Amino acid sequence: MEAVVYQGEKDVAVEEVDEPEIQHPNDVVIDITTTAICGSDLHMYEGRTAAEPGIVFGHENMGTVSEVGEGVSTLEEGDRVVAPFNVACGFCQNCEEGYTGFCTNVNPGFAGGAYGYVAMGPYKGGQAEKLRIPYADFNALKLPPGDEHEDSFALLADIFPTGWHGTELANLQPGESIAIYGAGPVGLMAAYSADIKGASEIYVVDRVESRLEMAEDHCNATPINFEEADPVEQIKDQHGGGVDKGVDAVGYQAIDPDTKPTDDAYDPARENPAIVLNDLIKTVRPTGELGIPGLYVPSDPGAPDEMAAQGRLGIDFGKLFEKGLKLGTGQCNVKDYNRYLRDLIVQGRADPSFVVTHRVDIEEAPEMYERFDNREEGVVKVLLEP
Ligand SMILES: NC(=O)c1ccc[n+]([C@@H]2O[C@H](COP(=O)([O-])OP(=O)(O)OC[C@H]3O[C@@H](n4cnc5c(N)ncnc54)[C@H](O)[C@@H]3O)[C@@H](O)[C@H]2O)c1
Ligand SMILES: [Zn+2]
Ligand SMILES: [Zn+2]
Structure with a gap:
């Protein structure tokens, strides 16, 4: 066959x-x-x-x-x-x-x-x-x-269960606000799930316009293009402070919004494996919860540095602790x-x-x-x- x-x-x-x-x-x-x-x-x-x-x-x-x-x-x-x-x-x-x-x-x-x-x-x-x-x-x-x-x-x-899982890991409740990083298939399904569950506000972050449009058209989400300005600031400006919940639907091959866009649609030189986790720690209000279905690996042959090659990332754990955030990870x-x-x-x-x-x-x-x-x-x- x-x-x-x-x-x-x-x-x-x-x-x-x-x-x-x-x-x-x-x-x-x-x-x-x-x-x-x-x-x-x-x-x-x-x-x-x-x-x-x-x-x-x-x-x-x-x-x-x-x-x-x-x-x-x-x-x-x-x-x-x-x-x-x-x-x-x-x-x-x-x-x-x-x-x-x-x-x-x-x-x-x-x-x-x-x-x-x-x-x-x-x-x-x-x-x-x-x-x-x-x-x-x-x-x-x-x-x-x-x-x-x-x-x-x-x-x-x-992807439908996995997007749903992202909102479950974040313990999303009706009426809560949520920010979802990544508008790929998983992020879109997380946004769609958040809409079904009755989230009051849904922010979806990406750089691919057609994906952001789907989030807006089908998930009642506010699109946030991270190439235009810092996504954390954009969400805080619109929401007025931190959102209740967050989902990482990007994973370790995340693009760092602080790097300059190149002609390459998806340029590995722009990667920063901890960026979405750190942006989420900033985006979510104190005592908020994070769901992390985006994939992280214990070894990455193409990692940008030696630590990341062993799956060790520079996560702002002090900030996470200070804010009393909870997080959930793993396969759906x-x-x-x-x-x-x-x-x-x-x-x-x-x-x-x-x-x-x-x-x-x-x-x-x-x-x-x-x-x-x-x-x-x-x-x-x-x-x-x-
Ligand atoms: N936990 C599970 O069970 C499970 C199941 C399926 C997929 N996944 C993982 O979920 C992740 C997403 O999968 P997908 O199919 O949607 O893939 P995808 O690669 O198409 O989607 C990722 C999206 O993230 C965007 N992105 C990159 N950097 C970003 C940043 N800094 N901020 C916001 N968005 C950024 C990309 O432009 C892309 O649209 C992958 O890591 C995948 O392995 C996990
Ligand atoms: Zn899959
Ligand atoms: Zn078993």
């Missing part, structure tokens, strides 16, 4: 790979109908992780069950399902407590597994024609049959939210598909990786159809 395979820095190719097989009685195999490219894939794509060539990418997967292991009791051939990007067992202590992003059974020596991702276990990615889903009774979320809401449901694998526990977010979509109360700007044949993956990586205007969420 065809799959998107990582070749090395800024290089993916569509290649023939072996088809997945049932390896355990509780596995299913699905025919992928939609799979997505994620900002998390870009960290690997850019050579900014320990990912080795040969990985089949793709952790945002949905499709139709085509093979069913003999121990599977709730799924049948033909069922339409979406798989959380996390691979989880369902019965370890973390899974039992809802922390399926930190399952201790699926990836020996590590808490958490995922499809097609460096260090996240042996699970092949789903940017391919087929995918094996382990612990399928637990991991596969059933969807209504047919092809309705295909774009929105595809976002249940990761997709299972905690995806059933409810699915039902919001089914009932017509949520339609996150506005972020989808491209649905293309899997053959176009190499070009779309490049364009998404450049944060090209008008390229936000890219869905692939094998």
Whole structure:
């Protein structure tokens, strides 16, 4: 079958790979109908992780069950399902407590597994024609049959729950104000979630105009372009002091607003891995809370300095302490939210598909990786159809 395979820095190719097989009685195999490219894939794509060539990418997967292991009791051939990007067992202590992003059974020596991702276990990615889903009774979320809401449901694998998770980590309550750094797919989903939850004011920070427009048009957010002036000052000017809550939907490859824009759409020379965390510490009022779904890594081969190469960042911890801020981090526990977010979509109360700007044949993956990586205007969420 065809799959998107990582070749090395800024290089993916569509290649023939072996088809997945049932390896355990509780596995299913699905025919992928939609799979997505994620900002998390870009960290690997850019050579900014320990990912080795040969990985089949793709952790945002949905499709139709085509093979069913003999121990599977709730799924049948033909069922339409979406798989959380996390691979989880369902019965370890973390899974039992809802922390399926930190399952201790699926990836020996590590808490958490995922499809097609460096260090996240042996699970092949789903940017391919087929995918094996382990612990399928637990991991596969059933969807209504047919092809309705295909774009929105595809976002249940990761970014809709992850954006929601950002607001949960920040403990956002109705009526509170919130600032979200990053208007990529995850930041937009955090803003959309904040709107659903009844935030009183939503500020979304980025530099890509078409992304900021989506935040304004679909999430009732106030766009803040950090290339125009210090984003902290811009938010404080409009809000009159610090906002209640903050979300980091950027992660360690953040651009420092204090550096000069260059012709490059996304220039690594402008990176400062602690800038968003430090801007959030300034943006949020004393005793506020921060949700940090943006990715941080324990080792970064392309880091701007030796400390950052080991995942050690210059965070203003003294300020954080002085303000009594709380923060929450980590992979999204997709299972905690995806059933409810699915039902919001089914009932017509949520339609996150506005972020989808491209649905293309899997053959176009190499070009779309490049364009998404450049944060090209008008390229936000890219869905692939094998
Ligand atoms: N925790 C999780 O479970 C989880 C799941 C999915 C993605 N992620 C992470 O979330 C992050 C965002 O993912 P995405 O798909 O939206 O990717 P993305 O790279 O498209 O979005 C990041 C956005 O941040 C903007 N940005 C850069 N520097 C900034 C700054 N200083 N202030 C404000 N905005 C800035 C960029 O212009 C870009 O639009 C990534 O780090 C990704 O790995 C985490
Ligand atoms: Zn993802
Ligand atoms: Zn588990």
